[in-house]
Amino acid sequence: MHDVYNFVSGPLVWVAFIVFIAGSLYRVISLIMLVNKKEKFIFDYMSFKYSLRSIIRWSIPFATVNWRKHPVLTVVTFAFHICLIVAPLFILAHSVLIDESWNISWWSFSDTIGDIMTVIVIAGSIFFLIRRVVLPEVKFVTSASDYVILAIVAAPFITGFIAYHQWFAYPNMMIFHIISGEIMLMAIPFTRLRHMLLSPFTRAYMGSEFGGVRHSKDW
Amino acid sequence: MSEPAKKEQEKVVDQGIDVGIARLTEDKIKHTINSVIKVETGARLKAYVETCIHCGLCSEACHYYLSQGNDPKFSPVGKVKQTMWEMLKKKGKVSPEFMRRAVEIAHTECNLCKRCAQYCPFGIDIAYIMTVVRRIIHKLGITPLYIQDTAHSHSVTMNQMWVKDDEWPDTLQWQEEEAQAEIPTLRIPLEKEGADIMYSVIAPEPKFQAQLIYQAAVIMDVAGVNWTMPATPGWDNSDMAMFTGDNELMGRLKRSHFETAARLKVKKIVMGECGHAFRSVYDMGNRWLGWKMPPIPIVHAIEFYYELLKAGKIKIAKKYATPVTLHDPCNVVRGGGLEEKARYVAHAICEEVIEMHPNREHNYCCCAGGGVINCGPPYKMKRIKGNKVKADQLFRAKTDGAETLITPCHNCHSGLHDIVTHYEIGMDIKFFGDIIYEAMEKPGAIDG
Numbered sequence: 075m076h077d078v079y080n081f082v083s084g085p086l087v088w089v090a091f092i093v094f095i096a097g098s099l100y101r102v103i104s105l106i107m108l109v110n111k112k113e114k115f116i117f118d119y120m121s122f123k124y125s126l127r128s129i130i131r132w133s134i135p136f137a138t139v140n141w142r143k144h145p146v147l148t149v150v151t152f153a154f155h156i157c158l159i160v161a162p163l164f165i166l167a168h169s170v171l172i173d174e175s176w177n178i179s180w181w182s183f184s185d186t187i188g189d190i191m192t193v194i195v196i197a198g199s200i201f202f203l204i205r206r207v208v209l210p211e212v213k214f215v216t217s218a219s220d221y222v223i224l225a226i227v228a229a230p231f232i233t234g235f236i237a238y239h240q241w242f243a244y245p246n247m248m249i250f251h252i253i254s255g256e257i258m259l260m261a262i263p264f265t266r267l268r269h270m271l272l273s274p275f276t277r278a279y280m281g282s283e284f285g286g287v288r289h290s291k292d293w
Numbered sequence: 294m295s296e297p298a299k300k301e302q303e304k305v306v307d308q309g310i311d312v313g314i315a316r317l318t319e320d321k322i323k324h325t326i327n328s329v330i331k332v333e334t335g336a337r338l339k340a341y342v343e344t345c346i347h348c349g350l351c352s353e354a355c356h357y358y359l360s361q362g363n364d365p366k367f368s369p370v371g372k373v374k375q376t377m378w379e380m381l382k383k384k385g386k387v388s389p390e391f392m393r394r395a396v397e398i399a400h401t402e403c404n405l406c407k408r409c410a411q412y413c414p415f416g417i418d419i420a421y422i423m424t425v426v427r428r429i430i431h432k433l434g435i436t437p438l439y440i441q442d443t444a445h446s447h448s449v450t451m452n453q454m455w456v457k458d459d460e461w462p463d464t465l466q467w468q469e470e471e472a473q474a475e476i477p478t479l480r481i482p483l484e485k486e487g488a489d490i491m492y493s494v495i496a497p498e499p500k501f502q503a504q505l506i507y508q509a510a511v512i513m514d515v516a517g518v519n520w521t522m523p524a525t526p527g528w529d530n531s532d533m534a535m536f537t538g539d540n541e542l543m544g545r546l547k548r549s550h551f552e553t554a555a556r557l558k559v560k561k562i563v564m565g566e567c568g569h570a571f572r573s574v575y576d577m578g579n580r581w582l583g584w585k586m587p588p589i590p591i592v593h594a595i596e597f598y599y600e601l602l603k604a605g606k607i608k609i610a611k612k613y614a615t616p617v618t619l620h621d622p623c624n625v626v627r628g629g630g631l632e633e634k635a636r637y638v639a640h641a642i643c644e645e646v647i648e649m650h651p652n653r654e655h656n657y658c659c660c661a662g663g664g665v666i667n668c669g670p671p672y673k674m675k676r677i678k679g680n681k682v683k684a685d686q687l688f689r690a691k692t693d694g695a696e697t698l699i700t701p702c703h704n705c706h707s708g709l710h711d712i713v714t715h716y717e718i719g720m721d722i723k724f725f726g727d728i729i730y731e732a733m734e735k736p737g738a739i740d741g
């Protein structure tokens with residue numbers, strides 16, 4: 075048991091981060107190289123101003139027509155994504171790990187806040203799951219992989235929540251938590267979770283076309 | 294009034310598709326799909342397909358989806374699922390039957406209006422994906438008959454309507470003579486080298502709506518514009534090849550148009566009230582030829598009228614009294630940002646302008662654009678049923694008092710005419726030019 079724990083919390087962490095970072099770089103760089111090879115004209119149309127205008131607009135809740143059309147989803151998706159990214163970075167237990175490993179005193183927030191954020195991510199995942207099953211327009215375009223990525227994202231938060239509260243099977247749960255977190259990281263460049271990497275580019279391009287050529291708003 | 298879409302799935306007879314499909318083999322389909330995707334597409338298609346999170350948030354952007362009782366088959370991403378995703382997943386190994394459905398989707402269930410690009414949180418351009426599908430369809434030779442016929446006309450005559458080389462100057466002369474009965478000094482200057490403006494139109498104008506050329510000539514004459522029209526092919530700014538995925542032909546057409554303007558040494562091209570032609574000269578065709586922006590400045594009629602009215606070059610004698618509402622054509626509003634200028638013109642020439650909603654860049658498409666109306670009669674009812682939301686929108690504008698509908702675009706004009714008729718909305722449809730011609734001062738005119 076201890077060996078497994080040491081392995082997943084030691085070498086495997088490194089593997090996960092390397093796969094995540096290298097995979098992400100590969101995704102982004104290969105995309106830009108593909109533009110360079112096949113659709114060079116895109117560089118000419120890219121506008122820093124309009125890219126930023128579009129990205130910022132869509133990063134503000136209720137700032138776009140479609141966010142306003144879906145108020146519940148908007149609140150959920152912003153809360154979900156913010157907690158999803160922020161919680162793992164600043165949860166007290168993670169902060170302690172960082173401190174212990176590298177002697178860096180990392181910022182952190184209280185256990186309660188971490189707990190709430192975790193619940194928000196889990197609740198968000200359930201919301202997306204229900205949406206996927208219930209709404210015909212979402213169901214129609216759903217494939218198995220959509221459930222898989224949802225599970226990949228929810229798993230580290232569910233296991234972390236159970237482990238933190240030490241409800242049952244604590245040592246195993248810790249191992250599951252670490253492994254599922256590593257899987258999530260590694261999955262980002264290789265599943266549709268790569269929207270995190272690619273969406274700034276699609277947004278920027280559409281923003282540039284709408285702002286610079288079409289003289290129109292893309293929100 | 295709106296029946297569920299399912300009932301409507303009866304098979305349409307379209308020789309362009311049926312005959313073409315009968316000739317296909319799975320091998321040819323596979324080869325064509327893969328070669329288009331591999332050779333002609335790049336980062337855009339890849340990023341769009343890989344980034345899409347399957348959230349369905351683009352659905353409510355689409356008038357087809359909204360009009361067909363929120364049937365997911367008509368949602369933007371639903372159309373991609375039924376076409377491009379499947380082609381990619383099966384690596385091109387799809388059946389002729391599959392391709393038949395793909396033709397229906399890409400050619401008659403999407404207007405390439407790009408409204409969905411404004412609703413997708415990632416800005417995924419589904420219209421672009423549909424044009425890739427149309428490109429594949431073109432290469433397989435299964436484009437719907439009617440629109441393919443217009444493309445053939447383009448290829449043979451350099452205009453969309455089989456207008457012969459001598460019919461064109463004849464028509465202009467005829468309209469000049471007609472207009473001279475009203476303003477004796479009026480000319481339609483042909484081939485005038487060094488004029489400020491070359492005026493270009495789409496081929497349906499000389500073919501069916503020659504009075505539009507008459508009206509434009511009167512406006513030009515009264516405003517004292519130094520203008521000309523070419524007497525040679527290259528006068529037609531329309532472009533169905535852009536919609537059939539025949540990019541090579543699109544390039545030939547636009548080259549001939551721009552080169553005609555260059556030969557006449559004009560400063561700019563002013564075009565009539567057409568949306569798709571604007572897309573072709575301003576966005577698509579110029580790019581195919583390697584021009585980031587049009588090589589010769591393009592001024593759409595809306596902008597041209599705006600400039601004339603603002604500078605006082607045409608004056609309004611009596612504003613149009615009937616309350617109007619204004620349709621924002623996708624290609625010049627979402628595609629060219631002319632919405633405020635259109636409103637300036639509308640207010641300058643009409644007593645009362647009643648807004649319909651949603652409007653400006655969030656307008657609903659007319660459901661005729663993107664080449665859909667050009668696929669002809671077999672799809673007319675689908676097009677009308679596919680835009681019930683527009684009918685509802687027009688009804689509301691009518692309830693608010695609007696009796697005339699201004700649509701500064703030919704496609705919108707015809708598409709909305711069908712909608713207004715079918716849903717018995719009872720509105721007159723007019724171009725800006727119709728109203729300006731009626732309302733303007735004509736100092737040189739015979740009865741003043």
Ligand code: HEM
Binds near residue numbers: 151159202203224414
């Ligand atoms: C930081 C950049 C990111 C942006 C801009 C972004 C944006 C979005 C958007 C716009 C949606 C679709 C709307 C919705 O369904 O809520 C979405 C869905 C989602 N995102 Fe992200 N996201 C980002 C990062 C991430 C990350 C890092 C993950 C997880 C590793 C993630 C997981 C998800 C999940 C699971 C969904 C729901 C999919 C579903 O409907 O089933 N996102 N994201």
Ligand code: SF4
Binds near residue numbers: 369409410658
């Ligand atoms: S018709 Fe317009 S909104 Fe509908 S899918 Fe096509 S481009 Fe998108």
Ligand code: SF4
Binds near residue numbers: 344348350369415
């Ligand atoms: S809104 Fe965008 S990401 Fe969501 S399903 Fe539609 S195209 Fe895909």
